Amino acid sequence: MVRVRFAPSPTGYLHIGGLRTALYNYLFARHTGGTFILRIEDTDRTRIVPDAVENLIRTLQKLDITFDEGPVIGGSYGPYIQSERLDLYRKEAQKLLEAGFAYRCFCTPETLAQMRAEQQNKGEFVKYDRRCLSLTPAEIQAKLAKGEPYVLRLKMPETRIFRFNDIIRGEVEMDSAQSDDQVIIKSDGYPTYHLASVVDDYYMNISYVIRGEEWLSSMPKHLWLYECFGWTPPQWVHLPLILNPDRTKLSKRMNDVAVEDYLEKGYLKEAIINFVALLGWHSADDREIFSLEELCQEFTLERVNKSGAIFDLNKLNWMNGWYLRNLPLDTIVERSKPYFEKEHLAIPDSDKLTKIVATARERCTLLSDLVQYSKMFLCPQPLSTESLDFLKKEDSRKVLSWFQSHLPSGGDIDAEQLNQLVQQGIMDLGFKGKAFYKPLYLALLHQDHGPELPAIFSILGLKEVHHRIQEVLEL
Structure with missing residues (x-):
């Protein structure tokens, strides 16, 4: 049975990289008839962002990505928030400690900083030097009796080549020499990602771990944890990096x-x-x-x-x-309405809105663009001084007066009838091109460009067309 999980940390809102990981897990689960699990990895208490979990769930729901087990909906392998599973991690960490696969480290942050600086100055690989591994049982008990804070570290093998199969990358080899003795339980009692994710993947019966390429470097630690516990690891899938167009790391x-x-x-x-x-x-x-x-x-x-x-x-x-x-026109119409409200634009009647969106969507990229495009019909900008001067010219007034007298006073005019009327106007007035069309566009839209005249007349309706032309003639 395929069981996969998306396991974000609530340290921020859902971004493109996280969405891709969630989506690939979801698609794989749906393609295989498996189970998609949402697990919240909130063990880094210092970086938690309020409302991040709610934002993440809300965003996935908006995108129609549904999970089968997780917070709120529950499931047979819960709880699905790591801060509610602390006893399990401590129990498993204690097993590692008792088996000699982990050890207590009492080094202070100042001690560790000095150690790293010395290693860097010598040009050495920066990693924990295991000074606390040599503590005797009596020294450890004395420190514990004094209440000195400590962490638990995983004791990594010093010379070991870890081999595993990655479904995307094939056979991969990694040297443990480049792996630190990772902290697995912090001084606050919370586990780090490495212990918690391995323990949860095992107890939640995860069969495929699909995650970003940035976790490849942690594979020796994770494989070693599986081996120490005597557990069979899942299938591994490390997704490629997402890059800028110039192939640098995504900015x-x-x-x-x-x-x-x-x-x-x-x-x-x-x-x-x-x-x-x-x-x-x-x-x-x-x-x-x-x-x-x-x-x-x-x-x-x-x-x-x-x-x-x-x-x-x-x-x-x-x-x-x-x-x-x-997409279906009525779908786009419905989804455009919040953007009209955001701009404090009164949403026109259904027929008019549908006509506006039908015209606008052929020329727009975003839902928000539809609103900006519609303003020429709903609330045109004031005419510029240059436009006013153009409309006051005798030839411009001739075009508008001709239309005002030849257009039907009411009812509708279809595209064919309008095109015939335009051709008649060109013949009667002897104008064409800019001299004929620009006065109409400026009068009707307050700009010298826009959709075809039949679309404009259909959206505005003859009553509004007469009104806008008359307003200009009265200037």
């Missing part, structure tokens, strides 16, 4: 943007999911447009690349524009 400016911020800016959830899915994975036929349901059907770990994935904002914008134009 903080890009990666530190919370996923919720993208949603608030007007990116569609379908586009975000589709875009993030392609940050490292590709289909057999190199398609680029996938619904979430299609991704669940197509996704396999074997098609995840080993090389870094490029975060190209231009591609995300292109993809969002595609979804803006191709």
Whole structure:
């Protein structure tokens, strides 16, 4: 049975890198009929951000990424928040201590800082020098009796090549000589990531660990913990880095943007999911447009690349524009309404709003762009001095007066009828191009460009068209 987990720390809001890890775990679980678990790793108490867990769950829900077990909904392997599992970690750490795989370290932060500085000055590899490993039982008891704070460290083998199979990278070898004697229980009694994640993955029966490439360097410690406990490790999957277009590591400016911020800016959830899915994975036929349901059907770990994935904002914008134009019109209309409210614009009646969005989405990228585009219809900007001067010219007034007298006073006018009227006006007045169209656009939209006239007339309606033309004629 496939069981995978997304295990973020509540030290900030959900970002692109974290979303990709969550998404790949989710897609793999859905593709294989497995179970997707959310686990909150909150053992670093100094870095916890208030509301981070709520933000994370809320953001995943907005993106339609659902988990089968986790906080709030529960499950058979809970609790799913690490700070509620402390007794388990301490029990397992005690086993390591009693078996000689871990030891107490009483070194103060000042002692450790001095040790590291000396190692750096000598050009040595910086790691704990095991000075507390040589303490006798009597010395340890004396320190404990005095209440000296301590941590538990994992005693790593000094000369050991760890080998494991990574589904993306194949066979991997790592030398334990580059691994420190990692702290596994801190002086506050909380475990570090390394102990807690291994213990939880075992007790939650996790079969595949799918996480970022940055955890590769920790593999010797994690494999050693599995060996010390006598447990069978899961399958390993380390996802490639996400890179800038110039192939440097993804800049903080890009990666530190919370996923919720993208949603608030007007990116569609379908586009975000589709875009993030392609940050490292590709289909057999190199398609680029996938619904979430299609991704669940197509996704396999074997098609995840080993090389870094490029975060190209231009591609995300292109993809969002595609979804803006191709999702059902009523869906886009409904999702646009909060953006009108945010701009304190009165939402027009359903028919008018639908017409505006239908026209605007062909020319916009984000949901928020729809609102800006609609302002020419709902609340046009005041005419500039230059525009006013142009409209006061005799030729401009001739065009507007002709339209005012030839347009029907009420009812509707369809595109074919309007085009015939425009051709008649060009013939009657002898104007064409800018001289004919610019006065109309300035009068109707207060700008000299916009959609085709039939779309403008359909959105405004004949009554409003007459009103706006008359306002200009009365200048």
